Amino acid sequence: MEDLYLGSMYEDVMVDGELKRLRLGFTTGTCAQAGTLGALMLLSENKIGPEIAVTLPIGKRAHLPVHRSSLKPGIEASCTIQKDGGDDPDATHGALITVTVQFLPSPGIILDGGQGVGRVTRPGLGLPEGAAAINRVPQKMIIQEARNFTTSTRNPAFRFLSAGLKIVVSVQDGEKIAQKTDNPRLGIVGGISILGTTGLVRPYSLSSWKASVVLATKMACESSSQVILVTGSRTRQWADAHFASSPVESVVEVARFLGYALHVVNIRPKVRRVILVAMPGKLTKVAQGAMDLHAMESRADMEALIGLALKNGVPSKVLNDMRKATTAAAAIQQARQFPLFLTSLVQEAQYHLLSKLRQGIEVVVYLIDASGQVIAQI
DSSP states (O other): EEEEETTTTTEEEEEEEEEEEEEOOOOHHHHHHHHHHHHHHHHHOOOSSSEEEEEOTTTOEEEEEEEEEEOOOOEEEEEEEOOOOOOOOOTTTTEEEEEEEEEEEESSEEEETTEEEOOSSSSSSOOOOSSBBBBBBHHHHHHHHHHHHHHHHHOHHHHHHOOOEEEEEEEHHHHHHHTEEEEEEEEEESEEEEEEEEEEOTTTTTHHHHHHHHHHHHHHHHHHHEEEEEESSSHHHHHHTTTTTTTTGGGOOOOHHHHHHHHHTTTTTTTOOOEEEHHHHHHHHHTTTOOOTTTTTOOOOHHHHHHHHHHTOOHHHHHHHHHHHHHHEEEEEEETHHHHHHHHHHEEEEHHHHHSOOOEEEEEEEEEEETOEEEEEE
């Protein structure tokens, strides 16, 4: 079994078109798993080593240093692990995750969240409302760690008495950290979520980014029959202001993952309307059929854009100016005075969105500029 240590795990990652060698880290779920084992060891043996080794869902052995620990002999023990997310720019990097284990008078294992771990207040997250925001895989990791320990330890308090265990995961300053995440928008209040499916944090991971978009879209579908998809921070600001009467979680920043968001919408019958808000560059890609909007995956076809302008009456002089432009946004700026062309561009985007959705869903498209002005809509 491969052993993984902080500071020795690296991966070559493409960031904005440049290949970089970046350091991997461990998820909040792995930290909670290690903290659980550390607290159990301390409660059982009255001592703990400088690091804890746990097996990740991917079958590799992770070694995490102990940040601090405390013990009330025979009653409860706590172990704190500091999350190291490697070179991933995540808000939870450096968070202090503490697991407290205490004996209960009746058999069984109870897992809950304490201070700094959020609570679920809305449907759509795969967890019951009111439950601690500890996702399914971390739950399994923590409980399995506890079960393995109770069946292997020689301490009779674990093995031969009818005692149960209560495991509480807490995060120092978790509520403050959560304000830098999507938790408030998703209806998770009071702290961060304990996450992770593989146990590892891969810097700039597309899978985790995509998963966050999918989750936010699910929440949007639960909150409203109208889902508003935006492509970036400026379109989100515009949508938040323009659709202020809509539930805040109905606005989803899809970034590059438009296709995945549409798939989520398509299989949820509650949704009756989809609104897309985009700026010229990304809207041009959608109008040309792209559903992955990253610059490395899709590029605006400038000749096709100019062809659409020609078809819709844009004069030759403006077409020549459009040809000199190096981006779709600059080309569209040259033709802003020709509403037939702009409307046609938005209609093309609407057509491709409709092609990804079931019949009966209305699609509305807004094209806005950098100042927040609506250029065209349909």
